[in-house]
Amino acid sequence: MRLIALLALLFSTISFAEVRPLKFGVGLFQPDKEKNDLTYKAFSEYLSRELKRHIEMKTVDTWEGLAKSLANGETDIALLGPWGYVLANNESGAQVIATILYDGKPEYFALMITHPDSKIEKPADLKGKTFAFGDKGSTSGYLIPFYYFQKNFGIKEPEEFFGKVLYTKHQAIETQVTKKELDGGADYNRNRDTMIEQGLIKAADSKIIWKSEALPNDAFAVSAELYKDKKLVSSLQKALTKVSEELKKNPELFPKHYNGFVIKENSYYKIIRDAGLATGKLSPKK
Numbered sequence: 001m002r003l004i005a006l007l008a009l010l011f012s013t014i015s016f017a018e019v020r021p022l023k024f025g026v027g028l029f030q031p032d033k034e035k036n037d038l039t040y041k042a043f044s045e046y047l048s049r050e051l052k053r054h055i056e057m058k059t060v061d062t063w064e065g066l067a068k069s070l071a072n073g074e075t076d077i078a079l080l081g082p083w084g085y086v087l088a089n090n091e092s093g094a095q096v097i098a099t100i101l102y103d104g105k106p107e108y109f110a111l112m113i114t115h116p117d118s119k120i121e122k123p124a125d126l127k128g129k130t131f132a133f134g135d136k137g138s139t140s141g142y143l144i145p146f147y148y149f150q151k152n153f154g155i156k157e158p159e160e161f162f163g164k165v166l167y168t169k170h171q172a173i174e175t176q177v178t179k180k181e182l183d184g185g186a187d188y189n190r191n192r193d194t195m196i197e198q199g200l201i202k203a204a205d206s207k208i209i210w211k212s213e214a215l216p217n218d219a220f221a222v223s224a225e226l227y228k229d230k231k232l233v234s235s236l237q238k239a240l241t242k243v244s245e246e247l248k249k250n251p252e253l254f255p256k257h258y259n260g261f262v263i264k265e266n267s268y269y270k271i272i273r274d275a276g277l278a279t280g281k282l283s284p285k286k
Contacts, residue, residue, distance in 0.1 A: 021054035022226075025066050025075035027084065027218070029255070031171050033059045040079070042253050046246060050239035051232075063137030070094045076226050077236070082272045083139035085219035089266060090273070090282055093224035097233055098240045098261040099268060100218045102190055106262050110140035110212035111192060113177050114184040115205065123148065123210050129183035132166040132173045133158065136281075139272060140188035141170055144212050147275040171195065178205035190257070197256075216268050220261060237263055 024044055030036040036059040044057035060066035060075075063084035069075045071092035079100070080088070088094035099106045114120040120129070134141020149161055158165045166182070173185035174192060178201045189211075195201045220240060227233060244260030247253050276282030 019053050021056045022051070022077055023075045024055050024057040025060050025069050025078040025080070026057060027063055027066050027078075027080045028059055028061045028169070029218075031169070033061055039255055042250065043243075046243075046250075046253060047236075047239055050242070051235055062135045063139075064135060065137070067091070067137055070221060070223055073223060073225070075223070077220070077222050079218060079220050081137070081139050081218055082216050082269055083143045083276065084137045085221050086269055086272045086276055086282065087137065088221060089269075090276075090285060093227075094221050095224065095227045096219040096221045096264055096266055096269065097227075097237050098220040099216060099264040100220065100258060101244075101260045101262055102217060103257050104259060106217045106264065106268075107214040108140070108217055109189045110144040110215060111187045111189060111208050112145060112184060112210035113174070113187055113192070113206045114209055115177055115180050116207055117180065118183055120184060120209060123152070125209075126184050127153075127161055128163040130164040130166070131158070131162045132168055132176065132182050132185035134170055134173065134186060135167055138170075138186075139215060140212070141173070141186045142167075143272065143275055143279065143281065144215065145186040145210075146281075147279050148210070148212070150279055171200070174201050174206065178202065184209070194255075194257070213271075215271065216264070219264075219269065 026036065026040045028036055030039050040057060044055050048055040060069055063081045066078055066080045067084040067087040070078045070088040071094060085096055102108060112123055120126060136142050146158060149155055149158065153161055155161045170187050170191045173187055174195050176182045177185050196203050222233060240261040247259060277284060
């Protein structure tokens, strides 16, 4: 019996080694790549154990870059923002297989913020002011607020409305607004709440002047090629839906407030696709 067990283990190890590693791309959810890599290392190792397959994880520091990476085959699976997912889906047929849960919900909100002394009370008051967006692959930091300004003020590009436009990271936007280095900026509720919770900014040093309708949370997506492997996709989905239970044993698997995944399909991201098409930032599929 012991010999049989040893042989089974040997063949399992050989099989594990021979299968090509899955390349896992993760968006820059943390302030820097080093912290991001450390934060999602445990999750990557969990997926590797569940799938019995090596996984090579790397942080891609822009949402646009991660979308391209998933589209061109540099990554097989990815945890990325909604707009990044829609771009990858449109360009290469990448498919969402699950949506992350934050405080038990698969949705979040884009925000516009300013500092309390700015005398800015609504988005219209930002005309001619300095404003910061996130990178152009960001949902809440770029696509959704840009869509708002385009729809309500008839602009083709942000520079037509603001005095000065910057594109930077979400954490930098919050910090610069509280320091009064910017009149306003785009962000999302999860980032703002976390920065306040961690003491990085004070709630009283900035204020929200606009909040979007509910948006779908970050997507766990696979490349079009990998999506053809229904067995692997099923195994991935099974592993993702078990994350909630795994977190009870291993709270370090995810950052605070993130508590699992729910199975979702491409149609769940329609609101993002519609905004992309309306702004002309997304070309219709031929």
